[in-house]
Amino acid sequence: MVRDVQVGIIGGGLMGRETAAALNRWAALQDHPVRPRLAAVCDVDPDVLPWFERIETVRLLSTDYRDLLGDDRLEVLYIAVPHHLHEELYLAAIEAGKDFLGEKPFGIDLPAAERILAALRGRGDLFVRCSSEMPYFPGALAAARLIGSGAIGRVIEANAAFLHSSDLDPTKPINWKRQAALCGRIGVMGDLGMHALHLPFKLGWRPSRVYALLQDLVAERPGPDGSSVPCDTIENATLVGTVDAADGPFPLTVEVKRIAPGDMNTWRIRAVGMAGGVEFSTARPKTVRRFAVRDGDQVWEHVETGSQSAFPTVTGAIFEFGFSDAVLQMWAAFLAERAGALDEAFPCATPEEALAAHRIFDAALRSARSQAAEPVP
Numbered sequence: 468m469v470r471d472v473q474v475g476i477i478g479g480g481l482m483g484r485e486t487a488a489a490l491n492r493w494a495a496l497q498d499h500p501v502r503p504r505l506a507a508v509c510d511v512d513p514d515v516l517p518w519f520e521r522i523e524t525v526r527l528l529s530t531d532y533r534d535l536l537g538d539d540r541l542e543v544l545y546i547a548v549p550h551h552l553h554e555e556l557y558l559a560a561i562e563a564g565k566d567f568l569g570e571k572p573f574g575i576d577l578p579a580a581e582r583i584l585a586a587l588r589g590r591g592d593l594f595v596r597c598s599s600e601m602p603y604f605p606g607a608l609a610a611a612r613l614i615g616s617g618a619i620g621r622v623i624e625a626n627a628a629f630l631h632s633s634d635l636d637p638t639k640p641i642n643w644k645r646q647a648a649l650c651g652r653i654g655v656m657g658d659l660g661m662h663a664l665h666l667p668f669k670l671g672w673r674p675s676r677v678y679a680l681l682q683d684l685v686a687e688r689p690g691p692d693g694s695s696v697p698c699d700t701i702e703n704a705t706l707v708g709t710v711d712a713a714d715g716p717f718p719l720t721v722e723v724k725r726i727a728p729g730d731m732n733t734w735r736i737r738a739v740g741m742a743g744g745v746e747f748s749t750a751r752p753k754t755v756r757r758f759a760v761r762d763g764d765q766v767w768e769h770v771e772t773g774s775q776s777a778f779p780t781v782t783g784a785i786f787e788f789g790f791s792d793a794v795l796q797m798w799a800a801f802l803a804e805r806a807g808a809l810d811e812a813f814p815c816a817t818p819e820e821a822l823a824a825h826r827i828f829d830a831a832l833r834s835a836r837s838q839a840a841e842p843v844p
């Protein structure tokens with residue numbers, strides 16, 4: 468029997484609206500044990516709230532998140548606020564006994580993430596996950612299956628990347644994501660790092676050491692009145708990690724960049740091993756590249772993946788998959804796992820993985836100072 472679950476959103480900005488739209492497209496899923504109903508939305512900015520009136524199931528709009536925490540009919544929260552507020556809001560949600568999908572990076576820095584994880588310890592009654600949707604692209608899942616099967620043999624090297632280019636324009640106005648006090652000293656790693664690390668983590672790849680090159684490429688941007696204000700975040704981060712696999716260590720390169728000319732939200736995974744290889748990039752969302760040696764020839768071949776992801780949808784199998792489909796799939800995984808019905812589907816990132824990502828970002832900050840590889844505890 469399908470069970471209704473009331474959902475509340477805290478933070479009705481870019482991702483709050485994206486999630487509202489995804490939940491409203493739930494009928495696209497062929498079969499799911501849960502039916503989410505967006506019931507409440509909170510944003511401190513009252514001008515953000517009227518947009519959500521278009522969703523018939525919304526019964527509460529508020530500028531105070533405590534109204535949602537105190538609402539017993541809300542079972543699940545989605546929290547998507549600037550990074551300096553993660554700790555306060557996630558701790559409050561835990562204290563109120565709410566299950567939630569929290570946006571990455573789960574705290575502005577490592578100590579904040581540690582405090583969130585400490586609060587979760589002993590709260591086995593709560594179901595909490597970290598938002599990270601990109602591995603739900605069918606090509607990413609196909610790459611994960613191939614690597615997980617062991618078919619590529621001993622891994623020689625792997626690369627995970629998430630690349631943006633919107634910050635190439637130096638006249639783009641400042642916002643909270645470009646200010647260390649609000650976004651964190653980890654800068655772009657806090658924005659894009661969890662996305663790049665989610666799939667490697669699920670494959671069991673955890674770097675024990677990291678060497679990092681961090682670039683602050685734009686020092687100032689126009690502020691609200693047009694005059695220049697400091698833009699004190701790292702735009703680009705290139706990390707070379709050592710993964711100590713059972714059959715030998717290999718380099719895992721993680722690239723997260725806000726200034727990667729030509730790449731617009733390009734998420735990529737690539738791994739080559741002694742017996743094969745695989746590469747998927749959202750720049751070519753329908754195509755997985757596979758490497759094999761056939762009759763002595765070294766062959767990279769293209770496999771078309773189509774639209775079907777972890778949870779089957781009504782979308783024709785030959786059609787293209789996109790970002791909003793990935794968000795829907797992540798929610799399907801979150802609510803299925805919460806209901807104990809994930810089966811073989813790809814799971815959402817866990818709070819423990821969000822903490823592990825912070826440990827890597829922290830090692831990267833240390834490495835940028837020491838200009839040497841730093842251990843990841």
Ligand SMILES: NC(=O)c1ccc[n+]([C@@H]2O[C@H](COP(=O)([O-])OP(=O)(O)OC[C@H]3O[C@@H](n4cnc5c(N)ncnc54)[C@H](O)[C@@H]3O)[C@@H](O)[C@H]2O)c1
Binds near residue numbers: 532
């Ligand atoms: N999963 C993804 O692909 C993805 C993409 C972009 C951003 N994010 C993450 O989502 C989170 C939010 O990013 P965004 O792009 O939606 O930002 P945004 O600036 O568009 O929206 C944030 C919203 O939070 C509101 N807000 C601020 N303080 C609040 C409070 N105390 N209570 C309630 N609302 C409050 C703001 O008014 C704003 O509307 C961040 O953690 C970011 O890293 C994730």
